[in-house]
Amino acid sequence: MDRPIYITPEGLDALKSELDHLWKKERPEVVAVVHWAAGNGDRSENGDYIYGKKRLREIDRRVRYLRKRIEDAVVVRPEEQPDHSRIFFGATVTYVNSRDEEKTIRIVGEDEADSLNGKISWISPVARALMKSGVGDVVTVRTPAGEDELEILDIRYPA
Structure with missing residues (x-):
């Protein structure tokens, strides 16, 4: 980290809200779709499975980013x-x-x-x-x- 992560209280709340939404709502929905798609046989040509795994990686990447930003944030009022x-x-x-x-x-x-x-x-x-x-x-x-x-x-x- 080369500079502080300044953020307003409203900004921190927005990051926490996005993290909460991704972790508690969107990720479980995608996991359910991937689980269902995995049961449909050949995964190499299974669009739901391939897209679901891709979306899951995107969500996990964003969750890691948000957690790090929230942890390192310097709240300025x-x-x-x-x-x-x-x-x-x-x-x-x-x-x-x-x-x-x-x-x-x-x-x-x-x-x-x-x-x-x-x-x-x-x-x-x-x-x-x-x-x-x-x-x-x-x-x-x-x-x-x-x-x-x-x-x-x-x-x-x-x-």
Whole structure:
């Protein structure tokens, strides 16, 4: 592990929920299908058996990953950040870029990132550029498309 696995309490709950679903619901269903398919004779051309074993390996791989991430997670409660006038992990930030596009994002852990819902990883270029800045600051971020300037309009933390 080369960097800490920061995560919000909500993110940790989501990982635990996914693990619970895979282990208690999905895996037993796939095991039942594989058991049934194994009883149908020749396994070399048995699609249900072959697909079921493949799916079982995928589930087991994801379960191992989730258990390790949960075990190593460092939970950061955004509301407990020491300085709410600056951007740190868990902050919700509104900024305007050099094309006058206003965006609101939340800085979260790698396992929580979901750009379609405005959640970006704390290790992303945008988050790294914003860190420790305050309202009114202008930061430069390097992206694959080139450099962009972001002016910070608002910083919020959960209550």
